[in-house]
Amino acid sequence: MAEPVSSEVIISPGNSRKLKSNSEHSQCPTFVYLPELSSEKIGGKVLYSTDNQEDAALNLLKSCDPVWNDNALSLDKHLDGWETSSLSSQSCQWCIIQLGIPGVVYGIDVDTAYFIGHHPLRMSVQVAKLSTENSPKTSKKTSKEERKRLSEWAASKDWDELVPAQPLQPGYQTSCHNYFKISNRNSWTHLRFSIFPDVFSPGGGVARLRVYGQPAADLSCTPNDSLTDLLLLQNGGVCVCSSCPKMIQLASTLNYDDQSTTSDNTCTRPGENHLLPIFDLEKLKDTAVDVFWAVYRLGHPGIVKKIKIQTGKFDCQYLSFCRLEACLINRKQNFEDNGFEDKADLYPWQTLLPLTGLLPCTQSVFEITPPRHGGVITHIRLSLSLSAPNPVKHKLLSATLKRLHIHGYKCIPSFPKL
Template sequence: MNNLACESVGGKVLFATDDWFAAAENLLKKSNPEFKVGLFTEYGKWMDGWETRRKRIPGHDWCIIELGVPGIVYGFHVDTRFFTGNYAPRISVQAACLHPEKTTLLPRGDRIGSAASKEDYQAAEQFNSENWEFLLQMTELKPGYEESCHNYFHVNSRKRWTHVRLNIYPDGGIARFKVYGIGQRDWSLCGPNDLEDLLSMVNGGVCLGFSDAHYGHPRNLIGLGRAADMGDGWETARRLDRPPILKADAKGILQVPGKEWTVFRLGHPGLITHIEIDTNHFKGNAPNSCKIEASVLTSKEEEEKIKAKWDHNWKTLLPVMQLHPHKRHFIEGTLISLQEVVTHVRITIAPDGGVSRVRLWGFPRQLP
């Protein structure tokens, strides 16, 4: 699923009790944690995560995180990598759904080597966060060795959340904190003629399956804005069934046996009228071609197709078209083959390579 708290989608730390060794903002980084041997700051060992000082006063440490994409939370990934003798031994997670106008705080700035001031605590009181609903009760973490650093926790709530409070007991460090879920918006505020990106993670799009994600996960395709680099897209390995000598047809489409695919559920059923396929940053490794297919599936049918590895009769939405490196491809309605309301899409590239973003613009519609 999508990481709703990642800095790349707008996740922000609004408050933390202590940032002595390493600031809480590190929790939300998209990149994997690093360890730099022998690197120290004036406050102690440099660590790529959130690490508080050894607590010598009553209480425990905690921080408030504003999700970049409000939505339904299905689980947490707490990564303690490299925090071995200094990891937080226990955590809990609370959540709330707050109105944006009621959550304004001053920017935190560079907080390393500091703790929350009296003014910080007073500002944070507006959240009343100690009374938020628990999505995860107090539970133990494992230390940050390679074999034990990944801590996964399932969430049963199906409510919409905008903020989470991460509690560590009593102190210590965590490298990364990921909030996995599906974005959810209020579609009742969307008019029948409002053009929306029905695939965007902000609007509830979610990746359900793929053939290969060797260098980059296809969920990146539905991220916010344009990709920051090649790592912020979907990139597959080079297929081993490529012919020794490649041939193309009159339209420039390579005649190859292999292909790669990924399947998404749209955030809302809709009629797709415009398509954007962006190969930004993929200069020497963009696919030669792409096609998009679509279907209408119920929740039960979706479960069956997942088990069947997406063996399904799809309808053509966008016929095979040639792609070009490092370019935004805009496809207007005249090239779109399907004029029906759909719920799911399959994006296929050939023979392999990378795509940074796909946008499926259309009108939200109810199924007949």
Template sequence: MQRTQTDKCDFLHFNDLACETVGGRVVFATDEWFAPARNLLKSEPPQFLPSVFTEFGKWMDGWETRRKRVPGHDWCLVQLGVPGRVHGIDVDTSFFTGNHCPHVSIQGGCLEDTPTFTLDGDRTGMAASDSQMAAVATLGSGAWPQLVGVAPLQPGSHHFFKVEFSSRVTHLRVNMFPDGGIARLRVYGVGQRDWSSVSSNQLLDLLALTNGGVCLGFSDAHFGHPRNMIGWNDLVVLVRVLQVDRSGILQVPGSEWAVFRLGHRGRVSRVEVDTTHFRGNSPDSCRVEACSLDVGDESWSSAEWDVLLPPQKLRPHHRHHYGEAELRLNRPISHVRVVMAPDGGISRLRLWGRIAAAPANQERPASKL
């Protein structure tokens, strides 16, 4: 583990496995006096409202505990929305300037069964009961491996930690020493599932976050990151020559692209390009290219790309479906590159297909989900 600077955070293009929008939730917290721990996983950035107070003190958009007057420290358990391998963590203390947590550490565990206890409702002003403490003690979370060793935190700052831990993680234990506040927790990684339980005849989205799909590179992400094709919207291409070909596709210089690794090598039989909510800023057209690389080989920048889906005219705010009649490849692929012209936004890309075996000794080890 090491603390790192933003420009060295090569893990930031991965998905946030803990965000509430993918099912992440806080299942336990020792204390939530000023602000509940569930705020850590909000998808939106933290905010500060100077004039807002609760009966317990200043309202804060994050997790903040009361000042300890007994030995020990505060901690919480986070259940990842998508279990997987964690590559990096952002501990954000935005707006916690004199009340931030002085030091933090983070541990990771892989639980076979989901804990039966949970924290419901507004927990502001509350602390864990003796029975809740006894129930969570059965997990032995204090002995879980460390993903982030004890590290100092600064007020009102992002703290990026690169994680060197290769095992699958389902839950995190976030330790605050001894108390204080944290605004947000972002857990960047790649989802993992047990492919041994998936039939080769089962049709599924090979690019889905829960199946291990991940964005590896892109040309532009000014208005939104293309990871998992959630709200990809790039800068406007300013040079436009409005000519069309026989298919009505604009012939303009320039395009934008993003590269994705499938969660499992497979044969794609259906492609969905969804421009929902992009009404005046959808692309004019797009195409999808594909290649097949060995497991662990990420040399996509020098790979030979073949056309999976030839250029297609797109409509705004519409789900476009393409079947085998439009697709050009019928062999297993591992990576895709979606190219949109000349600019605009795509909300989702779904690649429906069936898993295929990798070359001998090249398959990723199965991980239970």
């Protein structure tokens, strides 16, 4: 069910999604560009851990990269991650994690960054699919009675083995990422992550646990006349391909509701709630413009009524533009085909939002007139056009957009019989 990915991949600690060169991107497993279903940003939670350290285990789900703690060598300090107690007598420590979004797991990255000499020798992952009613309710401060109830609940569930016990590499720069490719295509809601410390050094831990996959959202209970964000990750919207790895990194951050308690430092522009006027490409033909694009599959076919774009904090001395196109594709086709990016230009794209200039720290709303096919669409193509020198191009790309919302109504398309 799980296949370890070659350990010869060389990347810096905790930096699998921020590689610096195309060669490094080619070495990185393709599943790391899928949504991170376990991230705290989309609602991932640690329900229980056997070492009574749920707060420490929550570090596994952080979206940020692990950082080195200069005081980690002292007795009262811990590394950035889930570090179990050195006094524990158990041969195995485990925690129960509720995925932020139920989904199909395609790959797992167990990051042992900075855990050197006291990293777990092995780990395993088990999974379960539970309804909302069967999922345990937890509070911030878990009492002894609650811990006992959670322990009994975890023991009573039938857990399916997703990754059998596998060895882990130490947290050196060249070996900290332990990738496991998953072939099981069932959908899951919870997982039990187990680590097996060295019997001679029972303490230790893991920096991050990243679970990558496709969301399995169910919009069947959403009324057809209810305005819904069809692009939202929690509703099943997902980026299927892009022009380059940098673009798919950006695209994967645009379509989710941030459930974490941390806030960013993006400033706002009081009194300004608009973008620059729509531009004509012909007027920009003498300007050197690089185009980056990403294709999203909507969580459900629908009719788009409103688009909301929120820009990030970037240097407005460089020209930045965006365009949105839409098309209707038969969902019976295989959207996981690796060659989809090669076929993207062959589909009948219709303009949804013309080329539009962007200003930093701005939120804008556009009312949409439906395109062809009766207005029903299944895919969105986002194109970003940037006029900037190479040294700042990728930095500008990552900061241009912050959120993209596609609001519309669910609709079942009709396709002609062949």
